[in-house]
Amino acid sequence: MQPTFSTAPDGTRFRDLNGNGVMDPYEDPRLSAAERTDDLVGRLSLEEKAGLMFQTVIELGEDGGLLETPGAISKSPTSTVILGKGMNHFNVHHISTARAGARWSNNLQRLAEQTPHGIPVTISTDPRHAFVENTGVAFSAGPFSQWPEPMGLAALDDLDVIRSFADIARREYCAVGIRAALHPQIDLPTEPRWGRQAQTFGYDADRVSQITAAYLEGFQGDALGPDSVACTTKHFPGGGPQRDGEDAHFPYGREQDYPGGMFEYHLAPFREAIRRGTAGMMPYYGMPVGLERGGQVIDEVGFAYNRQIVTDLLRDELGYDGVVVTDWELVNDNHVGDQVLPARAWGVEHLDAAGRMRMLLEAGVDQFGGEECVDLLLDLVRSGVVAEQRLDASVRRILLVKFQLGLFDDPYVDEDAAESLVGNAEFRAAGTTAQAESVTVLRDRDGTLPLFAEPARPRIYAEGFGDAALDAYGERTGRPEDADVALVRIGAPFDPRDDLFLERWFHQGSLEFPPGLAVRLGRLAEHAPLVIVVNLDRPAVLTPLVPIASALVVDYGSSDEAVLAALSGRIPPRGVLPVEIPRSMDAVRASATDVPDGTVDPLFPRGFGLFPRGFGLHPRAQAPEPAAARQ
Template identity: 65%
Template sequence: MRAARLTSADGVEYRDLNGNGRLDPYEDPRLDVPTRVDDLLGRLSLEEKVGLMFQTVIEAGTDGSVLERPGRISKSPTSVVVTEKHLSHFNVHALEDARMAARWQNNLQAIAETTPHGIPVTISTDPRHAFIENAGVSFTAKAFSQWPEPLGLAALRDAGAVRRFADIARQEYVAVGIRAALHPTLDLATEPRWARQAGTFGQDPDLVTELGVAYLKGFQGDSLGPGSVACTSKHFPGGGPQKDGEDAHFPYGREQVYPGGRFADHLKSFPPIIEAGTAAIMPYYGLPIDLEIDGEPIEPVGFGYNKQVVTGLLRDKLGYDGVVVTDWELVNDNHVGDQVLPARAWGVEHLDPHGRMERILQAGADQFGGEECVEILLDLVTQGRVTQERIDASARRLLAVKFRLGLFDNPYLDEDLAATTVGRADFRAAGYAAQAKSVTVLVNGVPDRATADGTTVLPLGDGLSIYAENLSTAAILEHGKLVDRPQDADVAIVRLMAPFEPRSDLFLETWFHQGSLDFPPGLVARLERIAATCPLVIDVVLDRPAVLTPLLRFASAVVGSYGTSDEALLDALTGTIAPQGRLPFDLPRSMDQVRRHDEDVPGYDDPLFPFGHGLDLHERSS
């Protein structure tokens, strides 16, 4: 049931969140945020304050209902976690339909209003506007407008375009009640084997900084307000230089290394993002090896546990006083179905959950990501290991964001507006154009594989007979005739994923593309046979770099894409929408070059294709 809207004696309309029939300062929309926070903080029980310090996964009913049972990932029934554990920050995964998402959000806020002070819920999400489906990292667009991955936005080299994307995403998020974004990702793509590069803006710290600030401004605006989505910028102090390219989600990838001495490059984007007003910052899981900051050796424990990094560097040196939320599941092992994933307690594995939580608070974090174990924090306070003042400091930061977002004044949504905003035609058109424009032409008609009259292969003409692999029939038929054999084709078009080595059937790990960047020799040989029959155009989906060297022996044209539908790719290849992409990272010549390369250093001395490479559509390869 919604809180009563009352009018005070002096004519102020307000929501009576605590049901006492009078206008309290925290309910007064005229007052400034610090005043409202101070008033509410003094009213809250310890249990309510502690509940603010946890953010966990929540699952929505597809019919707009709340889930009143544990889900596949969520641990508790919704009403239990909101009214008994007092959580009010949740990360949502599947949202299939905009109207039902808005209805679910309204039902969730109605439950939140039954708590003693009616603290509204803040819903967060990982990116959900592109192509990669990876729970805990990103989701495919579904009902939302679809855009390239952030690497593709980086390939556009246009901060204005990035801000426009983020503003569109903001409007779609707000329409369904998503008011917090667990992005942008400011990590540098310096280690080509690392699995999470698609979510970055590439290898160059200056470009990452420029685009990261534009992205933040698109979501938050020039200041955080009722129309904003609060961003969590990550991963402090810069993820990406993972030893041998393995990811710190997993025990074998916990080490973050700086053999090239380039820590400053990875940190570079954070002072500007702090200056731009990021609402929150997330440290990475990584455990730093042989790292020194200003001559001081840094303890080899995961960044979320590291007081030298979170308090010493982020808060004291960089002056950040906003919310710090840990990455997911630093305290407890995670149970998903019959699988158990160990807590990412790198360097402090010997501590029990109480000790881990205490260590995280000592480091300077405000909120535990992926956890709902409020009983542990309450027990730490009872034992005298965590003070009430320490709880208040974090609760104050977290409440301030809710007030600035306007959630205390009106958290409810218009279902009709949600249905007409999410996936709006002009939003989809803008995303589609960005998909095509981000395509990067790497090779086009090298001399010994040019067309019969010596011209470039791209753009493709309309009406050609096309042999295709990994493209939809509908996309081909928009531009030509589909044939079953290369021998009957004027041109062959083949889409390939950047190579990776499947690891296991563990939750999360199956979605991470890790390991070698080499294409299988059998695939290369088969493609070469196609190229002997007709001109071959290859698109490689670059969710991370690939070793393209063997393809250059026989391909007539090679392009890279970063989240582009089949239809948008064909529009790019035919010049219907001219591709403009430039590489957001170097492409290596070989895996030997990758293995010799320092994980923290952007780029190579002699790459196959350098950062920034990209041909105009009619430009011949040299």
């Protein structure tokens, strides 16, 4: 789909977005983004300004059409939020095909042309190139190329791969009209139990800073432009030190503390993100408890509500002048079916919605995530509680990004090109290679790996692997007694919960496997060499598995095919641990929430992996044996 152009008397082609037959400065492609922004801010009505300050979820209709009824997540018909509320920033969830995503994007942009100044829509997304499917965190790849979770990218310890991933993801996003990424997530997960670690890059602050730079380079380039995806880096000032590892989406996880005095350590990657020009920044839900900085007690309210954090630290001290968007639903409760998720107004639960919005504005945020209560903001301005000039400051930052991305000049995408580029064979192959290479071998007793060298078609007893993947390597048998090798693939343990909305998708609580698991797997090991593969979305306590496994391996988001390619050596694994593996839950409970490598006598230290250069060398020639091997 192509935009409609007009021609100025001097021959300049432009989009007449307000339909007045004149090339106004904000429509003039020859002017700078800043000049065009300044012109447009002065033209906007109060209603248009308010609409710009909200970003919420809307969903695709059938085959890329516009959804004109409330959806599973979205609250209002699409035309209501764009034409009625003047909103033009939307977070997309499920995309069935690249063509549907591109068509939907074009339909949104065409609808947005009907608004008074034709402000184009910015479509954003949470991560969607890996395996996790969690409405509050990330989406599985679907039509896009599939890669390991960010923790797996970190396990590769290869900045070139991360930069390449970010560039491929950028190209796929742009093809379907997604021009904003609600990532990278550069929190340092120093609390081993925290439920959002899979989307982080581990907790080595220096290395995560380097990864942040490579990631932003791949998505944004040297500066935002028509080929960029604008990144919102999160969650400032670092969401990793959650008390007891409970996540701040939920009331029982609202506290964040720093018993080790490591607040500045967690800031390091954000300093690099600012230096590299991140377009956006998102504070986390958590509220700091007992935190002092520079002799000043930090208010115990959620970070987005905290002026000391957003304005004094982020804006004034660190010099950040980009967009600050809140995490989702800080103002209103979220009701889905018979479940509710309370507004994450931690520390200010006593305030009503108007009071919360006012406090967020006073803290210094620019955009309300997951909200569409535009009338509430209008009421605050019309009643004199909030000055219209306060909105102007935020609107200017928000519009500047739209102009830098080139959306005012051409927001449309080619559906055919999207279908051919997104998830193409080259991108999928690169993703599969990264999945396999990120696999980390922690134990290889008696040279069990690589598998399947002898016999040519072994008999395999397998749990957690599909038939199609196994068939490339051997014959499945249902009896371990008949097997040449036993393969078991399991997830890291967690405590299932499902009281609050979203809760069942978050893996929280104990890191210990149920005691019967090791007993059962030990019986399998009596019949055949046992290879155990654990998917690490959190650093599970693997201690009881070490004595019974001929090989103990972890992945961070890999298909069955990729895991087997790694175990067989077809794509040699070279992953190293981006976090340490604790020896016990007692060690976890005794560790300080904010301290990296904080558990006593870890089972496997951060940075450990037996085959960091593939299967070419014997592991003992490359790395010392972990403490587990001394058992």
